[in-house]
Amino acid sequence: MFSVEDRERVRDRIVQMSRADQRLSSGALIGSTVGGGGDRWSDLDLTFGLVDTASMEEVLADWTDRMASEFGAVHLFDLPHLGTVYRVFLLPGNLQVDLSFTPGDKFLGKGLKHETLFGKAVEREPAPxxxxxxxxxxAVVYLLHARACIERNRFWEAEYCISAARNQALILECLNHGLRTSYGRGYDDLPPETLKTFSKTLIGTLDKSHLLRTLGETVDxxxxxxxxxxxxxxxxxSQLREIAMTGV
Structure with a gap:
C-alpha cells in the first residue's frame, strides 16, 4: 500500500506538471488532503480550469499518457458532471488519484474546501x-422489486434491492440533518441513535424469511x-407495509 510520503511525492509532481501546462489556466487541490488534512488512507484530488483554446479531449488524452508514463497509473473511469470531467486513476500501491478538468475558470463548487495552486479559481453554484x-x-421502486425477487427465489437480486432502498432511506436522513448525501459520505455523521435504528435493515443471510423481515424493517x-x-x-x-406481509 502507498505511504503518505508516496502520496505527497505524486502530488508535488502533478502540481509541477500542471503549472507547466499552458492549456491549464488555473488549478487547485481539493478533497480531504487540503491544508495538510486527510489520513493514511486519503486519496488525491486535483482540479483544473482550461484556457478557452484548449481541447478537453486532447488534454484528457495527454494527461492520461503522462500519468501512465510518470507513475504507472491506470485509467479506471470518467465521471462527467456539470461540464467537468473527473478522470480517476489507480497508481501502484493502490493510490487513487482523481484529476478533474473544466472549461474556463469556474471549476470550484461553491463552498468547496480547496487550496489554489495557480491561476484564479472561481466558484460556481454547486449541484442542488x-x-x-x-x-x-x-426507494419505493427498489422495495417493490425486492419483494418480487424474493418470491421468484432471486435472493441475491433481492439483497441488492433491499440494500439500495436502505441507502435511499439513509439519504433522506442525511437531508433531514443537513448532511452530505453523495456516496454515503454523510452516513457516519448521523446521530448514533438514528444509525442504530437501521441495524435491522442489514442483511445477514439470504434465507427467504430473513429477507422478508429485513424488507419489512426497511419499509419501516x-x-x-x-x-x-x-x-x-x-x-x-399502507400499500408499502403490504410489501413485506407474508401470505400476500
Whole structure:
C-alpha cells in the first residue's frame, strides 16, 4: 500500500506538471488532503480550469499518457458532471488519484474546501441536493422489486434491492440533518441513535424469511425517515407495509 510520503511525492509532481501546462489556466487541490488534512488512507484530488483554446479531449488524452508514463497509473473511469470531467486513476500501491478538468475558470463548487495552486479559481453554484420526493420514490421502486425477487427465489437480486432502498432511506436522513448525501459520505455523521435504528435493515443471510423481515424493517425505516417528503407518503404508506406481509 502507498505511504503518505508516496502520496505527497505524486502530488508535488502533478502540481509541477500542471503549472507547466499552458492549456491549464488555473488549478487547485481539493478533497480531504487540503491544508495538510486527510489520513493514511486519503486519496488525491486535483482540479483544473482550461484556457478557452484548449481541447478537453486532447488534454484528457495527454494527461492520461503522462500519468501512465510518470507513475504507472491506470485509467479506471470518467465521471462527467456539470461540464467537468473527473478522470480517476489507480497508481501502484493502490493510490487513487482523481484529476478533474473544466472549461474556463469556474471549476470550484461553491463552498468547496480547496487550496489554489495557480491561476484564479472561481466558484460556481454547486449541484442542488437530491429532492426528498425523488429519493423516496426510488426507494419505493427498489422495495417493490425486492419483494418480487424474493418470491421468484432471486435472493441475491433481492439483497441488492433491499440494500439500495436502505441507502435511499439513509439519504433522506442525511437531508433531514443537513448532511452530505453523495456516496454515503454523510452516513457516519448521523446521530448514533438514528444509525442504530437501521441495524435491522442489514442483511445477514439470504434465507427467504430473513429477507422478508429485513424488507419489512426497511419499509419501516423509510417511512420514519420521510417526514419531509410530502403527501405522497400518506397516500401510499399502507400499500408499502403490504410489501413485506407474508401470505400476500
Amino acid at each position: 441536493p437530491p429532492q426528498p420526493k425523488q429519493v423516496f420514490g426510488m 425505516r423509510l417511512l420514519k425517515s420521510s417526514q419531509n417528503v410530502g403527501e405522497v407518503v400518506l397516500k401510499i404508506q
